[in-house]
Amino acid sequence: MDAVNRQVRLAARPVGLPKPSDWDHTEEPVSDPGDGEVLIRVKYLSLDPAMRGWMNDGRSYVPPVGLGEVMRAGGCGEVVASGHPGFEPGDHVTGVTGIQEYATLSGDGLVKVDPELAPLPVYIGTLGMPGMTAYFGLLDIGKPKEGDTVVVSGAAGAVGGVVGQIAKIKGCRAVGIAGGAEKCRHVVQELGFDACVDYKSDDVAKALRQHCPDGIDVYFDNVGGEILDAALAQLARNARVALCGAISQYNATEGMYGPVNYMSLLVNRASMTGFLVFDFAARYGEAAQEMAGWLADGRLKTFEDVATGGVAGFPDALLRLFRGENTGKLVLEVSGG
Amino acid sequence: MDAVNRQVRLAARPVGLPKPSDWDHTEEPVSDPGDGEVLIRVKYLSLDPAMRGWMNDGRSYVPPVGLGEVMRAGGCGEVVASGHPGFEPGDHVTGVTGIQEYATLSGDGLVKVDPELAPLPVYIGTLGMPGMTAYFGLLDIGKPKEGDTVVVSGAAGAVGGVVGQIAKIKGCRAVGIAGGAEKCRHVVQELGFDACVDYKSDDVAKALRQHCPDGIDVYFDNVGGEILDAALAQLARNARVALCGAISQYNATEGMYGPVNYMSLLVNRASMTGFLVFDFAARYGEAAQEMAGWLADGRLKTFEDVATGGVAGFPDALLRLFRGENTGKLVLEVSGG
Numbered sequence: 001m002d003a004v005n006r007q008v009r010l011a012a013r014p015v016g017l018p019k020p021s022d023w024d025h026t027e028e029p030v031s032d033p034g035d036g037e038v039l040i041r042v043k044y045l046s047l048d049p050a051m052r053g054w055m056n057d058g059r060s061y062v063p064p065v066g067l068g069e070v071m072r073a074g075g076c077g078e079v080v081a082s083g084h085p086g087f088e089p090g091d092h093v094t095g096v097t098g099i100q101e102y103a104t105l106s107g108d109g110l111v112k113v114d115p116e117l118a119p120l121p122v123y124i125g126t127l128g129m130p131g132m133t134a135y136f137g138l139l140d141i142g143k144p145k146e147g148d149t150v151v152v153s154g155a156a157g158a159v160g161g162v163v164g165q166i167a168k169i170k171g172c173r174a175v176g177i178a179g180g181a182e183k184c185r186h187v188v189q190e191l192g193f194d195a196c197v198d199y200k201s202d203d204v205a206k207a208l209r210q211h212c213p214d215g216i217d218v219y220f221d222n223v224g225g226e227i228l229d230a231a232l233a234q235l236a237r238n239a240r241v242a243l244c245g246a247i248s249q250y251n252a253t254e255g256m257y258g259p260v261n262y263m264s265l266l267v268n269r270a271s272m273t274g275f276l277v278f279d280f281a282a283r284y285g286e287a288a289q290e291m292a293g294w295l296a297d298g299r300l301k302t303f304e305d306v307a308t309g310g311v312a313g314f315p316d317a318l319l320r321l322f323r324g325e326n327t328g329k330l331v332l333e334v335s336g337g
Numbered sequence: 338m339d340a341v342n343r344q345v346r347l348a349a350r351p352v353g354l355p356k357p358s359d360w361d362h363t364e365e366p367v368s369d370p371g372d373g374e375v376l377i378r379v380k381y382l383s384l385d386p387a388m389r390g391w392m393n394d395g396r397s398y399v400p401p402v403g404l405g406e407v408m409r410a411g412g413c414g415e416v417v418a419s420g421h422p423g424f425e426p427g428d429h430v431t432g433v434t435g436i437q438e439y440a441t442l443s444g445d446g447l448v449k450v451d452p453e454l455a456p457l458p459v460y461i462g463t464l465g466m467p468g469m470t471a472y473f474g475l476l477d478i479g480k481p482k483e484g485d486t487v488v489v490s491g492a493a494g495a496v497g498g499v500v501g502q503i504a505k506i507k508g509c510r511a512v513g514i515a516g517g518a519e520k521c522r523h524v525v526q527e528l529g530f531d532a533c534v535d536y537k538s539d540d541v542a543k544a545l546r547q548h549c550p551d552g553i554d555v556y557f558d559n560v561g562g563e564i565l566d567a568a569l570a571q572l573a574r575n576a577r578v579a580l581c582g583a584i585s586q587y588n589a590t591e592g593m594y595g596p597v598n599y600m601s602l603l604v605n606r607a608s609m610t611g612f613l614v615f616d617f618a619a620r621y622g623e624a625a626q627e628m629a630g631w632l633a634d635g636r637l638k639t640f641e642d643v644a645t646g647g648v649a650g651f652p653d654a655l656l657r658l659f660r661g662e663n664t665g666k667l668v669l670e671v672s673g674g
Contacts, residue, residue, distance in 0.1 A: 061604050229595070243603045258566070258595025267398050267578045268610030274603030 002128045003030045007100035008314045010065045013238065014055055016253045017322060020056075023315050024068070029110055030102045032081055037101050039081040042097050045332040046074035046124040047223070047307070047318055048158075052250035061276050070098040071314070074129060075121050075334070076113065077103070087112070094123050096217035101334055118295070119304075125329030126295065127156055127288050129277055134162035134220075134242060135287045136280040139170075141242035141273050142218035146171035149212045154222030155196060156183035158329035159244060162291075164193045165300050172218070175211045177227055178206065179324045184328055191301060205230040215268075224249045225257045233262035241265075244334035251322055289318045302326025310334055344437035345651045346384050348400045351381050351392055354659060359392075361405070361651050367439045369418055375444045376418040379434050382412035382669040383461040383493075384644070384655055386559070389587035398613050407435040408651070411466060412671075413457050414440070415449065425646045426450070431460050436651050438671055455632065456641075462495050462666030463632065463639040464625050466614055470581060471499035471557075472624045473617040476507075478554035483508035486549045487662045488633035490570055491559030492533060493520035495666035496581060499628075500557045501530045509555070512548045514541065514564055516661045523664055528638060542567040552576065552605075562594045563587045569598035578602075578609035588659055640665025647671055 004027050011024040033039040052064050054072050075097030079087050080179040084107025087093065093110040097103035137159075144150050150167035154160035155176025164174035164187065176187040176196040179276050184196035196205040204227055207215065212300065215236025221228050224246025232241070249256050265272055280287070293302035305326040307317035310333070317332050340366050348361040350631060370376040377671035391402050391409050402409050416424050421444030422431065432447040434440035450460040476494075481487050487504035491497040492513025501524065502510040513524040513533040521533035522544055532546040545553065550575025558565050561583025571576070586593050602609055617624075631637035643661040644654035647670070654669050 004635070059604075099457070171353070191447070224600070246600055249600075255599040256600070259599060260593040260595035262596060262612070263561070263583055263586075263593070264601070265609060266582070267396075269610075269612055269616060271352035271608050271610035272599070272602060274600070274606055274607035276603070276606060279606060332473070 003102065004028075004145075005030045005100055005102040006311050007070050007098070008311050009068055009070050009225050010055060011067065011069070012038070013057055014251075017251045017319060018052075018055065018318055020165075020315055021191070021308055023071075025312060031102050033083040035083050036106055036111060037083045037104050037110070038087045038093070039080055039112075040077040040081050040093060040095070040097060040103045040105065042075045042077040042101055042103055042334045044076050044101060044121050044124060044306075045097065045129065045311070045314070045334055046289065047321055047330040047332055048074070048129070049245050049247040049250060049312075049321055051318065052074060061278075063266060065168045067297035073097060073099050074124055075103070075125050077334075080109070084108075092120065094128060099311055101311055121304040121306060121329065121331045122302050124331060125304050126162055126300065129292060130329055131162050132278040132280065132284055132287055134159045134166060136277060136283070137244050138163045138166050138218070138220060139276045140142055140280070141241050142220055144172045144218050145244060146172055149175065149214060149236070150218040150220065151175045151177065151208065151212065151216045152220040152222070153177040153227050153251040154245075154247065155191075155193065157188045157222060160220070160222055161187070161191050162300070162326060163305065165191055165294075167218075169294060169299055177206070182191055183327055186303075190303070192323075198223035199227055205233055207298045208234045218242065221246070223247050224259075228259050229261045231258055232264040232324070234268045235264050235268045237268050237270075239268055241270065243274040247322065285307045305330045307332045338359050340439065340441040340580050340655070341365075342367045342437055343648050344377045344407050344435070344489065345535055345648050346407050346505040347392060348404065350484055353587055354656060355652065356589045356623045357388075357652055360376055360408075362649060365621040368441060370420040372420050373443055373445070373453060374420045374441050374555055375424045375430070375447060376419050377414040377426040377430060377432070377434060377440045377442065379412045379414040379438055379440055379482055379671045380460050381429050381461060381503050381643075382434065382648070382671055383437060383465065384467070384649070384651075384669055385411070386584040386587060386658055388471055389657065389659070398615075401407075405664050407437050409438050409459050410574075411436060412440070413460050414671075417621055419444070421445075425594075427455065431465060436648055454629070455639075457636055458643065458666065459632075459639050460525075461668060463499055463637070465626060466541070467495035467666055468628055469617065469621055471496045471503060472535070472628060473614060473620070474579045474581050474612055475500045475503050475555070476615070478612045479577050481507055481509045481556055482554050485509045485554035486512065486551065487513065487555040488512045488549065488553045489556065489557040490514040490531065490564050490568070491582075491584065492524045492528075494559060497557070497559055498524070498528050498640065502528055502631075504555075505529055506631060507635055512545070514560075517668050520664055527640070533665055536564055542570055547572040555579065556582070557581060561596075562631070566598045567602040572601050572605045572607045574605050574607075576605055576607040578607065580611040583658065642667045645667045648664065
C-alpha cells in the first residue's frame with residue numbers, strides 16, 4: 001500500500017491537563033500485515049477518561065503508554081488486508097487500534113462487528129467498553145434490587161448514561177449527577193432518569209438529600225472528589241459504592257482528593273468496591289446480547305458525540321472529556337463510517 | 338441502700354480532645370431496682386475509642402450521649418439487688434452501665450458471666466465487644482483465606498491484638514502496625530504476629546512494602562488517616578479492607594483526613610467495607626464459645642490494661658486511648674474484682 005499512516009504519539013508525561021507539546025504528530029508508511037495480523041483502516045476512535053491514567057508513569061492495571069509510543073486507544077474500522085484466516089477485507093472490527101489512521105494488529109485481539117445492526121460508534125460506546133463497564137459495574141458490583149435508589153455521577157457520559165438506563169430497566173429509581181442544565185435535561189428527558197442534579201449550580205449534598213430521601217442504595221462513581229463525598233454522606237444502610245473512575249482528579253496537580261466522608265461506610269455498613277471491566281471479558285458476549293436486545297426494543301438509548309478533525313484533532317478532542325463538554329460517548333471520527 | 342452513686346456526666350460537647358470541663362462529676366443516692374430491673378455495683382468499665390463519637394452531636398449508628406447524661410459505657414459488675422427473675426445478688430453481669438459506681442438497668446440488657454472462668458475485665462475485652470469486633474470484622478468482613486497476608490492497625494489495642502491472633506489461628510501471615518518499640522515487641526513476642534511496623538519511627542508505606550511483598554490481602558483498619566493510606570497503597574488484587582474505626586481522626590478539629598489512595602481499590606479490584614459489631618449480636622454466643630476455647634488452649638492471649646482512680650479517674654483514663662498509651666484492652670477499675 002502507498003497510503004500514509006498519520007499517528008499521535010505521547011511525547012511527554014503531562015502535568016495536569018495534557019498540553020499540545022505532550023504529543024508528537026508523526027507519519028509512517030502503511031505496511032502489509034504479517035502472518036496472523038490484520039491491517040485496519042481506522043474509522044472511529046474511542047476517547048475515554050482512563051486515557052489520562054495511561055499517560056502517567058507508575059504501577060496501574062495496565063502498563064503506561066511509553067514515551068514515543070502511539071497513544072493507546074480503542075477504535076473500530078474496516079479490514080483492508082488480512083494475514084489472519086478469521087478476517088477478510090471489508091470486515092468491520094473493534095480493537096485497541098491506537099490513535100492512528102491505520103493499525104496493524106494481531107487478529108486475535110479483534111472483534112468483528114456488523115455495521116448493519118448498529119452504527120460503528122455504538123460498538124465502541126454502548127456495545128463496547130463503556131457499555132460493558134456500565135453493565136458489569138452496576139449489576140455485579142452495585143447489585144441493585146428492585147426499588148433501590150441508584151445514583152450515578154457523570155450521568156450524561158458514555159458509562160453513566162447506560163448505568164441509569166439499566167437501573168431503570170431493573171426497576172430502580174435512577175438519579176443522575178451531571179454538569180449543566182442541558183446535560184441534566186438530556187439525562188432526564190432523553191435517558192429517562194427520575195432526576196438529575198446539576199453539580200455546576202446545585203448544592204450536590206442537599207440535592208441528593210432531596211432526591212434520595214431514603215438514602216442511596218447504589219452509588220456508581222465516575223468522578224471522585226467532592227461529589228463522591230456528597231454521595232457518601234447520603235448512603236443508605238448496606239449501600240454499595242461501585243468505583244469506576246475519578247475523572248475530576250485525573251488532572252490534579254496538587255494531589256488526589258481523599259473522600260473525607262468515607263466513615264459513612266462504617267456507620268451505614270456499606271462497601272466501596274473497585275472494578276475493571278476487563279475482568280468480565282468472558283461475559284462480554286452475554287452482556288452485549290442483552291444490551292442489543294434492550295437497544296432493539298427501545299428500552300436502552302445510545303448517544304454518541306462525534307468529534308471531527310481526524311487523528312490530528314485528538315489532543316483537542318480529548319480535552320473535551322476533561323472539560324465535561326461531551327454528552328454521550330465521545331468518539332473521534334477518523335475516516336468516516 | 339444508703340450508698341452514694343458517683344457518676345461522670347457529659348457537660349459539653351468536646352472540640353478535639355475532651356477537656357476536664359467537658360465533664361460533670363455528680364453524686365446521687367442509690368435506689369432500689371424496680372420491676373424487671375437489676376441494681377449492679379460496677380467493678381470495671383470499658384474505655385473504647387468509639388466513646389469519642391458518642392460525645393458528638395449528629396446522626397450516627399447510635400444517638401449521641403445527651404448533655405447532662407451519664408456518659409455511656411460498657412461495664413461489668415456484681416448484682417446487689419434484683420427485681421428481675423433471671424438475676425440474684427452475687428451474680429456477675431456485663432451491660433451498658435455508664436460511667437458510674439452503681440447502675441440500675443433492665444435485666445433484659447444484661448449478660449451473666451462467670452468470674453471463675455475468666456477475670457472480669459476479660460468479659461469486657463477479649464470476650465466482650467472488642468473481641469466480638471475483632472472476630473466478626475476479621476472473619477465476616479475481611480474473609481481471610483489460609484496463606485493471606487493480614488495487616489491490622491492499632492495492633493497492640495484491644496481489637497487489633499485479637500485480630501492478628503485470630504489471623505494466625507486461621508493460617509494467615511499477620512502484620513501489625515502500632516506506636517512505639519515496646520508495643521511492637523508486645524505484638525510480635527507476646528501476641529505472636531509475624532511482624533509489627535512502628536508508625537512512630539518507621540516509614541509505614543515502605544515497611545508495609547517490605548513486610549508484605551505480595552501485597553495486603555486483608556487490611557483491618559482501626560486508625561484511619563495516613564496509615565490507612567499507606568495500607569491502601571499496598572493492597573493485593575481483590576483485597577478486602579474492613580473499616581472498624583479511625584481513632585487518629587476522632588479528635589480532629591480541622592476536618593477528617595480522606596484517604597487519597599482510595600483509587601487503589603479500583604486498580605486492585607478491592608473493597609472497603611464498614612461494619613458494626615452490633616449487627617452480629619445474634620452470633621455473639623457462638624463467637625464467645627470459640628474464643629473461650631482458644632483462650633483455654635493458649636492459642637489466644639488476652640491483655641488488659643487496668644486504669645485505677647475509680648469513676649473520678651475516667652476523664653484522664655480515656656485520654657490514654659487517644660494518646661495511644663494503652664497496651665491491650667483499657668479498662669477502668671471502679672470497685673475491684
